[in-house]
Amino acid sequence: MNAEIERRLERILPTVQKPARYVGGEYNQTVKDLAEVDTRVVFCFPDTYEIGMSNVGIRILYEAVNNMPGVWCERAFTPWGDMEEAMRANHIPLYALESHDPLADFDLIPISVGYEMSYTNILTMLDLAGIPLHASERKSLHNIVFAGGACTYNPEPLAEFFDFFSLGEGEESTVEIVNCYRSAKRAGLTKDEFLHEVAKIPGVYVPSFYEHRYNPDGTLAQIVPLHGAPAKVTKRIVQSLDAAVFPTKPIVPSTEIIHDRVNLEVMRGCIRGCRFCQAGYTYRPVRPRLPETLYRQAVDSLESSGDHEITLSSLSTSDYKFLEPLTDRMTDYCAARHIGLSVPSLRADNFSRDLMLKLQRVKKSGLTFAPEAGTQRLRDAINKNVTEEDILKTCEIAFSGGWNNVKLYFMLGLPTETDEDVLGIADLVFKILNTWKAHASNKKRGVRIHVATAFFVPKPFTGFQWEQQITPEEYLRRARLLKNSMFSKSVEYDYHDDRVSEMEAVFARGDRRLGPVIEAAWRRGAKLDGWLEYFDYDKWQAALRDCGIDPSFYTTRGFGLDEVLPWDTIDPGVRKDFLKRERERAYRSEITPDCRHGCAGCGANCLLEGGVCDA
Amino acid sequence: MLRASFRKEGNAVWISHLDLMRVLQRAFRRAGIDLKHSQGFTPHPELSIALPMSVGISSDCELVDFTPAEGVELDPAEVPARLNPVLPAGLTVTDCWAEGRKLKHLVWLEARLTLVYDDGVPDGAAEAIQALLDRPELVVEKHGKKGPVEVDIRPMYRDVRLKREPDPAHPREDALTLTLVCAAQNPTLNPLLLPAAIERYAPEYRPDFTRCRRLRVLDAELEAFR
Ligand code: SF4
Numbered sequence: 001m002n003a004e005i006e007r008r009l010e011r012i013l014p015t016v017q018k019p020a021r022y023v024g025g026e027y028n029q030t031v032k033d034l035a036e037v038d039t040r041v042v043f044c045f046p047d048t049y050e051i052g053m054s055n056v057g058i059r060i061l062y063e064a065v066n067n068m069p070g071v072w073c074e075r076a077f078t079p080w081g082d083m084e085e086a087m088r089a090n091h092i093p094l095y096a097l098e099s100h101d102p103l104a105d106f107d108l109i110p111i112s113v114g115y116e117m118s119y120t121n122i123l124t125m126l127d128l129a130g131i132p133l134h135a136s137e138r139k140s141l142h143n144i145v146f147a148g149g150a151c152t153y154n155p156e157p158l159a160e161f162f163d164f165f166s167l168g169e170g171e172e173s174t175v176e177i178v179n180c181y182r183s184a185k186r187a188g189l190t191k192d193e194f195l196h197e198v199a200k201i202p203g204v205y206v207p208s209f210y211e212h213r214y215n216p217d218g219t220l221a222q223i224v225p226l227h228g229a230p231a232k233v234t235k236r237i238v239q240s241l242d243a244a245v246f247p248t249k250p251i252v253p254s255t256e257i258i259h260d261r262v263n264l265e266v267m268r269g270c271i272r273g274c275r276f277c278q279a280g281y282t283y284r285p286v287r288p289r290l291p292e293t294l295y296r297q298a299v300d301s302l303e304s305s306g307d308h309e310i311t312l313s314s315l316s317t318s319d320y321k322f323l324e325p326l327t328d329r330m331t332d333y334c335a336a337r338h339i340g341l342s343v344p345s346l347r348a349d350n351f352s353r354d355l356m357l358k359l360q361r362v363k364k365s366g367l368t369f370a371p372e373a374g375t376q377r378l379r380d381a382i383n384k385n386v387t388e389e390d391i392l393k394t395c396e397i398a399f400s401g402g403w404n405n406v407k408l409y410f411m412l413g414l415p416t417e418t419d420e421d422v423l424g425i426a427d428l429v430f431k432i433l434n435t436w437k438a439h440a441s442n443k444k445r446g447v448r449i450h451v452a453t454a455f456f457v458p459k460p461f462t463g464f465q466w467e468q469q470i471t472p473e474e475y476l477r478r479a480r481l482l483k484n485s486m487f488s489k490s491v492e493y494d495y496h497d498d499r500v501s502e503m504e505a506v507f508a509r510g511d512r513r514l515g516p517v518i519e520a521a522w523r524r525g526a527k528l529d530g531w532l533e534y535f536d537y538d539k540w541q542a543a544l545r546d547c548g549i550d551p552s553f554y555t556t557r558g559f560g561l562d563e564v565l566p567w568d569t570i571d572p573g574v575r576k577d578f579l580k581r582e583r584e585r586a587y588r589s590e591i592t593p594d595c596r597h598g599c600a601g602c603g604a605n606c607l608l609e610g611g612v613c614d615a
Numbered sequence: 616m617l618r619a620s621f622r623k624e625g626n627a628v629w630i631s632h633l634d635l636m637r638v639l640q641r642a643f644r645r646a647g648i649d650l651k652h653s654q655g656f657t658p659h660p661e662l663s664i665a666l667p668m669s670v671g672i673s674s675d676c677e678l679v680d681f682t683p684a685e686g687v688e689l690d691p692a693e694v695p696a697r698l699n700p701v702l703p704a705g706l707t708v709t710d711c712w713a714e715g716r717k718l719k720h721l722v723w724l725e726a727r728l729t730l731v732y733d734d735g736v737p738d739g740a741a742e743a744i745q746a747l748l749d750r751p752e753l754v755v756e757k758h759g760k761k762g763p764v765e766v767d768i769r770p771m772y773r774d775v776r777l778k779r780e781p782d783p784a785h786p787r788e789d790a791l792t793l794t795l796v797c798a799a800q801n802p803t804l805n806p807l808l809l810p811a812a813i814e815r816y817a818p819e820y821r822p823d824f825t826r827c828r829r830l831r832v833l834d835a836e837l838e839a840f841r
Contacts (some may be wrong), residue, residue: 260637305641446801
């Protein structure tokens, strides 16, 4: 342990909220003998410990890198505001949780970026560590800062801060990157030489190897690869999920985190293809894990962690093709040990009474559905292939089985949405209420229907990547319209003025001109923007003004179908012409059947060695 | 019901009381010791930790009571060896026994305060603080539920001893070691009120930082409580 940091920490920790998140030392953390370590890596997560430790990706990569002899991988998270202030006042640099050594001592600093509104946290972390913010200011091979995670599908707003981006699944590529770095260090390469080497690893995108040129109207004119860089960088996937590294000795936080349980990822990719969903497209191709693998991983992680809850996770777990055999074995194991088994992201169209009863044996939680839109026309347009009949049928099963709590998620501002679609939500809720009246097994307990709406954000690599976002004022109008059309006391719907989604939309489809905006907002004090208690719209507005950027260029304008897109260098497998086709079908309210009913030809299968998805 | 005593030190001192319950529940599972579960919607293993402690304080004498599930044969003597390998750093079970005394007989706590002075212990500090704490009355401001209140804490501690001696874990520091016996419950005395009293009545001897450790739990007769 770093003695000086230790001495100062001891004095500030009693003054901050939840100090346990700042000291590490959790059960199953990895500690190595520095005498046997030649390369030090610190995985950073630009949000709080509670959010970061709930992220499966970070845990997998922590395991993958620590499996390498001679390499020690540690963790760092964004401190909450009180801790940041105390650290600055007491000159404590950002340190890694395992060794408490300052981040500046580390060779490689990978940062997992999953959410646009965490961008300022990246700057907070680098600054607290005393590491220069811009890649160009970091001249040596020391402190190489790179990123992975969902936001790297459009990394351009972050381009100036990172040395490179690692696209797609990192289990294998991260190990290759670390090895490439070790040889560069041994060979005494310069940073520039190293960047040329690392760029040879498939899935590695070095932004400084590309020049972005703009038209007089502000749109992108051309992306010019320099130094022989490839025109496209294709994301990485692991070919066999069953052979891929999985942390069966997970770190057990000593303080409560968001997902305080074992998280078992049953499949990657989603067979559905909802047209607004970035993960649905970018996690493709569809690949299940075998139930035998999962059962073994479940038992190992439960026994090693002592957790009493386990979740079967994926984008759409009820589409997992071996769900039956897996839950059969799992429920027996769990019920005997008071372990809760939960299956989130159930879909209304294949929710079976059987599965429900099985889960009930262990734990009965609320029902959650995401119909996303209120009318069949709009559900067809977004390719959310669930019908009103499915939803009502599922509710009927659930209500007669004793459930009395339903959560429904919708989006407002979807392309082609009209007031009729908004009112359709109220109509659907009313029908669910009537279903409860007709089928509730115990009416005395009453029913609660929670309705939540999200403000649609168009994302890169979706069928809606070119679409306009509505204004926050229009979102509010539609939300009010909905609120005023639902009367029952059993229905809860609260909406709020959502300016975060506007900012999220700016950065989701942003280009390199937004890097200075992030920095300006951060210098004005923007931080922890994903948290309502911190998000400050005025700071962002001021930052946009400082940089002479009109946010509507990225939001309400919409992108031309032939426009060069900032993320055109990135290839996630799914092809642009497929996305265009999906967009056209949306405008015709035409659905695309899911992968199990036939391959729609999205292109992601080309990433697979056999070339065929196991949907 | 079984009772175990454990140490809480190092980074584990930052684990809050509630989180410590979670940590121990998971540790029992990892040790393969099945505990009796509560009834109800979300059954959870029942265990209780005596005398909740603020974060930052270390201890040699924490107590946890637990009941193995029906049909589980468990030799208390085995418990430390089974739990210790699966506990996070800083938590160590030192002993375990059946039939612990009722908690209401836990009356006193022996504690050690380390008063750290960054620029060295001021001359006369030990004597002045000893005299202050031995006064017949010592009124301090406490943060109660309804805001600050003035309380005389003098009846809540005894046997104050001061020595110019560093904390065993920080041998190079210049510090005063203050040991005392203080009320464990009804009401409990937070030993960190003592440096607050020093600050109020003898500000020139105010330490830059105070570390606190619980050493032993005692009954009304000052005998070890088990
Ligand atoms: S290639 Fe076909 S089966 Fe595979 S994810 Fe794309 S649409 Fe689905």
